[in-house]
Amino acid sequence: MAGSPLSAISEAHNEMCVARALLLNTKPRLSSVAYEPALPGCAKTIDFCGVSTEGLRVYVDVKTISPVPTDRWEQFEEAQREKWFPENVHVGLFQDWMGGETWHCWIAGRGRMLEYALELEKKIRESGLNGRTDTSIILALCGTGFYWHESQLEDFVDFYRSGLHRSDNPFAKMEAHFIEERGIILERTLTSIAYMERKTTAILPKIMRWNVRGPADPALKTTENLQSDCTTLGAKTVRFWSDPHPD
Numbered sequence: 001m002a003g004s005p006l007s008a009i010s011e012a013h014n015e016m017c018v019a020r021a022l023l024l025n026t027k028p029r030l031s032s033v034a035y036e037p038a039l040p041g042c043a044k045t046i047d048f049c050g051v052s053t054e055g056l057r058v059y060v061d062v063k064t065i066s067p068v069p070t071d072r073w074e075q076f077e078e079a080q081r082e083k084w085f086p087e088n089v090h091v092g093l094f095q096d097w098m099g100g101e102t103w104h105c106w107i108a109g110r111g112r113m114l115e116y117a118l119e120l121e122k123k124i125r126e127s128g129l130n131g132r133t134d135t136s137i138i139l140a141l142c143g144t145g146f147y148w149h150e151s152q153l154e155d156f157v158d159f160y161r162s163g164l165h166r167s168d169n170p171f172a173k174m175e176a177h178f179i180e181e182r183g184i185i186l187e188r189t190l191t192s193i194a195y196m197e198r199k200t201t202a203i204l205p206k207i208m209r210w211n212v213r214g215p216a217d218p219a220l221k222t223t224e225n226l227q228s229d230c231t232t233l234g235a236k237t238v239r240f241w242s243d244p245h246p247d
Contacts, residue, residue, distance in 0.1 A: 007064070014062060022050050025210075029053055030052050030053075031051055031052065034049045041126065042123070046061050046123065047061050056136065058137075059129070067109055069101035070104045071100035073095050074100075079174075086167070086169070106152065106171075109148030110175065114175070117139060124189045130187075139193045141196070142195075155171070156193075160186065160188060166219075193211075
């Protein structure tokens with residue numbers, strides 16, 4: 001569906017759902033929300049900018065990840081032969097049950113997460129928004145819950161925050177190799193990464209989560225609660241955002 005008129009409609013629909021969620025939010029409550037405002041100091045725009053009654057400015061970039069199912073079974077078999085996965089992780093897919101298509105959607109979805117995070121970091125860098133205590137910058141990633149899952153975004157967010165891959169992350173070795181090969185440097189300037197799940201035929205989202213966090217990694221000797229309301233992201237403190245009640 002990506003690149004088709006239907007995908008453009010779905011992307012616009014998702015943007016409206018995020019706008020609605022911003023207006024319904026109570027922590028903080030926004031007094032105004034602007035659509036596609038220009039960013040300061042550069043020629044780029046961002047999807048939304050909201051201002052709270054306390055003066056907090058919230059920037060949100062909305063991206064829909066909707067991979068086109070493509071049979072990549074041969075690549076999955078290569079991944080198994082070449083041991084692309086961590087030793088403690090087993091990825092079970094079956095060719096007759098759309099295993100090749102599922103594999104492609106997972107890989108493409110994970111790649112888009114990194115791509116969109118880097119794109120927003122570039123906007124932050126060019127606009128000089130990093131380090132402002134009165135500003136939050138959120139990347140909102142939208143999906144249907146079918147082609148990729150929130151748990152896969154949790155894996156990416158935990159890596160983005162800490163710089164370390166979870167022990168149960170099946171894409172850890174592949175992503176680490178890709179980042180090293182391309183010389184990618186993550187600045188980790190995003191305040192938070194949000195997840196919105198809306199079925200293709202649904203009007204309203206099923207899930208709207210402003211601060212995605214993964215469960216505690218049992219392999220890490222830490223007492224940090226990754227699902228806490230307030231935690232550090234780079235040099236920032238992530239403010240807790242309330243999830244609007246579904247209608």
